Amino acid sequence: MVYIGPLEIPGRLIYDFLHIFILPGFGAILVLVILIIWAERKIAGLVQLRYGPLHVSRRIGGALQLIADLIRYSLQEFIVPENVDKIAYLMAPALALLFAVIPIAFMPTAPGIAPPIYVEPNLLLILAVISLAPIFVIVTGVASDNKFAFIGSLREAFLMISYEIPFIISILSTAFIYGTLDLYKIVEAQSKAFLGVLLNPFAALVAYIAILRITGRFPFEISEAESELVMGPYTEYSGLMYGVAMGIGYIKLYVYSLLFSIVFLGGWLPISSTGNIVFDYILGNIILLTKASILMLIAVFLRSVYPRYRIDQAVRLGWSLILILSGAAVAWSLIIHLII
Amino acid sequence: MSSQTSPQSTQMKKEDPDLKRFLEILNERTKDLNPKISIDKYGRAIYIEISNEKLHELAERLSKLGIDHVKSVTGVDYPSENKIELLIHAGSYLRTLRKYTVIIKSFLDRSSPKTRSLTDVWPSAEFQEREAWEMFGIYFEGHPDLRRLLLPEDFEGMWPMRKDFMIKTRRPGEVEGPWK
Amino acid sequence: MEVDRESSNDFLSNLSQELFMIRETGVREEGERLIELQIGPAHPGSGHMRILAWVDGDIVVRCDPDIGFVHRTIEKLSENRAYIKTIPLVERPSLLDTTPMTIGYVNAVEKLMGIEAPPRAKYLRTILAEITRIASHFYGIGILAIFLGHSTGFMWAFGDREVMIELATMLTGARITYAYVIPGGVRRDMPQNFPDQVEKGLRYIERRLKDWEKLFLNNPVVERRLRDIGVLKPVMARRLGITGPNLRASGVDYDVRMAEPYEAYDEIDFMIPVAEEGDAYARGLVRFKEIEQSISIIRQAIKKIPDGDIISPQISRLFNPLMKKIYAETRRVKFPSLLATLKPPKGEAMARVEAGRGEALFHIISDGSTNPYRFRFVTPSFRNVILFKYLIPGHRLADIPAIYGSIDYFPPEADR
Numbered sequence: 001m002v003y004i005g006p007l008e009i010p011g012r013l014i015y016d017f018l019h020i021f022i023l024p025g026f027g028a029i030l031v032l033v034i035l036i037i038w039a040e041r042k043i044a045g046l047v048q049l050r051y052g053p054l055h056v057s058r059r060i061g062g063a064l065q066l067i068a069d070l071i072r073y074s075l076q077e078f079i080v081p082e083n084v085d086k087i088a089y090l091m092a093p094a095l096a097l098l099f100a101v102i103p104i105a106f107m108p109t110a111p112g113i114a115p116p117i118y119v120e121p122n123l124l125l126i127l128a129v130i131s132l133a134p135i136f137v138i139v140t141g142v143a144s145d146n147k148f149a150f151i152g153s154l155r156e157a158f159l160m161i162s163y164e165i166p167f168i169i170s171i172l173s174t175a176f177i178y179g180t181l182d183l184y185k186i187v188e189a190q191s192k193a194f195l196g197v198l199l200n201p202f203a204a205l206v207a208y209i210a211i212l213r214i215t216g217r218f219p220f221e222i223s224e225a226e227s228e229l230v231m232g233p234y235t236e237y238s239g240l241m242y243g244v245a246m247g248i249g250y251i252k253l254y255v256y257s258l259l260f261s262i263v264f265l266g267g268w269l270p271i272s273s274t275g276n277i278v279f280d281y282i283l284g285n286i287i288l289l290t291k292a293s294i295l296m297l298i299a300v301f302l303r304s305v306y307p308r309y310r311i312d313q314a315v316r317l318g319w320s321l322i323l324i325l326s327g328a329a330v331a332w333s334l335i336i337h338l339i340i
Numbered sequence: 341m342s343s344q345t346s347p348q349s350t351q352m353k354k355e356d357p358d359l360k361r362f363l364e365i366l367n368e369r370t371k372d373l374n375p376k377i378s379i380d381k382y383g384r385a386i387y388i389e390i391s392n393e394k395l396h397e398l399a400e401r402l403s404k405l406g407i408d409h410v411k412s413v414t415g416v417d418y419p420s421e422n423k424i425e426l427l428i429h430a431g432s433y434l435r436t437l438r439k440y441t442v443i444i445k446s447f448l449d450r451s452s453p454k455t456r457s458l459t460d461v462w463p464s465a466e467f468q469e470r471e472a473w474e475m476f477g478i479y480f481e482g483h484p485d486l487r488r489l490l491l492p493e494d495f496e497g498m499w500p501m502r503k504d505f506m507i508k509t510r511r512p513g514e515v516e517g518p519w520k
Numbered sequence: 521m522e523v524d525r526e527s528s529n530d531f532l533s534n535l536s537q538e539l540f541m542i543r544e545t546g547v548r549e550e551g552e553r554l555i556e557l558q559i560g561p562a563h564p565g566s567g568h569m570r571i572l573a574w575v576d577g578d579i580v581v582r583c584d585p586d587i588g589f590v591h592r593t594i595e596k597l598s599e600n601r602a603y604i605k606t607i608p609l610v611e612r613p614s615l616l617d618t619t620p621m622t623i624g625y626v627n628a629v630e631k632l633m634g635i636e637a638p639p640r641a642k643y644l645r646t647i648l649a650e651i652t653r654i655a656s657h658f659y660g661i662g663i664l665a666i667f668l669g670h671s672t673g674f675m676w677a678f679g680d681r682e683v684m685i686e687l688a689t690m691l692t693g694a695r696i697t698y699a700y701v702i703p704g705g706v707r708r709d710m711p712q713n714f715p716d717q718v719e720k721g722l723r724y725i726e727r728r729l730k731d732w733e734k735l736f737l738n739n740p741v742v743e744r745r746l747r748d749i750g751v752l753k754p755v756m757a758r759r760l761g762i763t764g765p766n767l768r769a770s771g772v773d774y775d776v777r778m779a780e781p782y783e784a785y786d787e788i789d790f791m792i793p794v795a796e797e798g799d800a801y802a803r804g805l806v807r808f809k810e811i812e813q814s815i816s817i818i819r820q821a822i823k824k825i826p827d828g829d830i831i832s833p834q835i836s837r838l839f840n841p842l843m844k845k846i847y848a849e850t851r852r853v854k855f856p857s858l859l860a861t862l863k864p865p866k867g868e869a870m871a872r873v874e875a876g877r878g879e880a881l882f883h884i885i886s887d888g889s890t891n892p893y894r895f896r897f898v899t900p901s902f903r904n905v906i907l908f909k910y911l912i913p914g915h916r917l918a919d920i921p922a923i924y925g926s927i928d929y930f931p932p933e934a935d936r
Contacts (some may be wrong), residue, residue, distance in 0.1 A: 048675035048676060048679075050679075056682070059780070218669070231549055266860065304671075304672045307673075307738070307739070307741050307745060308668065308669035309670035309741060309744065310744075310916065311918060312578070312916065312918075312920045313744055363802065380868075380870070384870075385779055385870050408759070409760075411903070412881055412897055416885060416893075417894075427896065429870070429881055429883065429898075430609060430897075433772055438774060438780070439779050440874065441870060443870065461760070463760055463761075464759065464760050464761025465761075465908060467905055467906055488588075490935055493589060500596060
């Protein structure tokens with residue numbers, strides 16, 4: 001299958017710039033993360049019979065609260081404690097953020113257009129890069145010279161291993177059905193058959209639960225449990241780094257939701273390439289981002305419903321039920337592959 | 341007594357058969373320890389005065405009768421008589437004995453109040469005896485873990501609940517404490 | 521790293537022998553494997569106390585509650601004050617269910633003086649006591665929820681508690697510490713629209729209880745965190761002298777309101793909710809069921825309340841004409857000076873009440889002067905502290921907040 005390939009320079013450069021910095025890159029990240037955090041607090045507030053954020057921009061219900069928070073964090077004094085490992089302390093959150101965001105450059109998000117960096121097995125590449133981010137989260141906790149941060153890092157390490165594995169297994173099991181590791185071709189395959197969710201519901205379920213854990217949503221908000229450890233691995237951060245630390249979970253949620261939407265919800269379907277690049281680009285991205293936002297909203301709503309698991313319960317769940325379900329996903333994929 | 345009819349008459353229930361029976365058994369089982377048993381006028385509290393050496397034995401016999409937990413262990417300071425009275429409230433979870441509270445009184449010598457710990461009969465006395473120790477200075481022999489409970493670690497001075505512990509009044513302008 | 525449930529249950533049932541063994545192990549291995557953790561007073565999950573936990577890996581081997589941070593010496597203070605002035609003092613420790621404490625103290629004073637409150641006052645006291653019981657149980661449920669990380673449960677609990685506090689404000693004028701109960705009766709009569717407002721409030725709480733069941737009691741994560749955690753067997757509960765909903769969740773149906781009825785409780789029908797398992801979930805469940813029972817008690821009391829005086833005639837005959845006029849017009853009691861400096865006859869009296877957290881004991885020794893000679897005051901939380909020492913060992917570190925929240929321990933109440 002051939003799709004419309006790279007445009008000539010400078011069209012290619014313009015597109016790359018737009019893809020990385022505006023949509024679905026940093027611009028979309030900024031807007032969506034701000035809206036999602038606001039939505040989380042507002043939904044939690046409304047469920048809990050209170051208002052949630054209200055003051056900052058009253059007429060739109062306090063939606064700009066996060067911008068106020070960001071401004072405040074940027075202007076706050078950034079204190080570096082004395083006995084931390086300075087290089088690791090300063091670089092680790094930035095690297096965690098970097099590795100969480102890089103996969104966007106590999107993802108095709110609009111019909112008919114290649115992403116800035118296009119390789120054939122881009123699903124595999126995305127999974128590999130995104131799995132590096134938790135390592136730097138662990139480093140932040142170990143670099144801060146603090147008992148609670150250390151315990152937070154240990155918890156993060158335990159949970160990372162137990163939940164990343166089923167996630168990768170389940171996503172790769174869909175590759176059996178689609179017959180390819182290329183995200184663009186996966187969307188095309190879904191347009192010909194059914195949506196990924198219907199083709200392999202086990203994989204979709206396992207992937208979503210694993211996403212909840214990896215991004216630290218309730219009921220798996222264990223490494224940053226507030227009533228036990230003060231802030232988990234990020235205890236010793238203040239100022240802008242604290243803002244970054246708070247945002248990392250949501251940025252990861254965004255990237256994982258994009259991946260989930262492409263693999264299981266059909267990406268930019270139901271539209272297909274119309275030939276008009278601008279039209280394709282904008283409409284395709286908006287559809288994809290809408291699907292991702294719905295997933296994020298569901299993930300964020302769970303804060304109002306569930307308390308948090310104990311760590312050994314979460315780890316046990318990961319190694320027993322979730323792993324078994326991901327095995328079922330593989331088996332199901334093989335059966336479907338043989339049938340179709 | 342109030343002459344109004346009220347939901348709960350607080351007059352002594354002379355006709356309480358459970359109480360009579362309990363008192364009979366109690367008298368019978370503890371005759372040799374020579375206690376002084378009396379009832380308050382409302383028919384619910386049973387006062388037993390006993391000498392200190394026989395207290396532990398009395399506790400064991402009461403526990404066999406069904407009084408299975410202690411509600412309070414404390415002291416009352418009588419400096420004029422040079423005595424500290426050990427005041428123990430005990431009760432029972434059994435249905436027939438729930439409504440009664442057994443109040444045991446035993447006099448100890450004020451200059452060095454010592455008594456045998458009741459934690460081997462009634463484990464519920466553990467924290468209560470710790471409080472009695474730090475407030476009155478009553479030493480409980482055989483207590484597994486006799487140390488301070490409520491007072492701060494650096495508290496110095498005499499036993500707070502005794503009558504000769506004066507609460508210092510602070511005059512205006514005076515500041516106490518390490519931040520002086 | 522499995523928690524060995526069997527061995528921990530055996531351990532808990534062979535009380536003193538196993539305790540000595542564990543302590544010895546701690547001393548020998550300390551510095552090698554055991555870590556001492558101080559979950560200190562300035563920790564988000566500890567309240568006003570310090571929990572010292574000796575941890576082997578993730579399992580708590582020994583736990584020592586270090587209390588006394590809010591010791592306010594109520595007993596010593598009362599020896600320097602008149603009897604009336606101790607009523608607000610007795611309210612302050614247990615800040616959530618204040619009324620049963622004042623009822624107990626005033627009952628003891630009334631027994632000393634030989635007076636009795638009229639029936640209407642008894643019913644008013646009962647209504648207020650049950651209102652504060654519901655508020656106290658909501659507080660306990662909210663703390664349990666937040667210790668598990670369930671912020672919705674926390675917000676809902678405090679929001680629902682607000683309804684009860686508003687009702688109490690209508691009746692007494694204050695939100696939490698009322699000083700409403702005085703020897704001989706109560707200070708104010710209930711306003712005209714009070715029964716309707718109470719009914720509205722109770723219906724709201726009943727609707728909310730259904731939501732609570734859906735969100736909290738049937739929540740699978742909550743069940744995972746709370747079931748089979750901190751199991752308290754009935755034998756152990758009896759030996760340790762536990763009281764309150766913790767005891768009733770272990771199968772012992774002991775409640776002072778039925779065992780030794782005071783105020784208007786012997787004319788009202790209610791049940792005592794009892795659970796059998798004795799784990800943390802059962803303790804939470806019993807509190808919910810007790811809220812339902814309290815709702816029923818309040819309804820019956822409002823229906824059955826008799827007309828009449830709210831202050832005993834032995835006190836009201838001491839009124840001067842101005843006080844009599846105020847009492848006749850607005851049904852508010854102003855203190856005659858003789859009541860403020862009352863001198864009960866020499867003697868002793870004891871009273872027991874069932875507060876929200878369990879049984880509270882009041883013992884007053886009077887020597888005939890205006891101040892009590894000795895006032896002994898035992899709160900239910902003080903009797904439940906012992907659970908920290910015997911219930912937590914054998915569980916994981918993350919279970920400490922769950923067990924703490926489920927036994928509803930309130931440090932200021934225990935420290936007095």
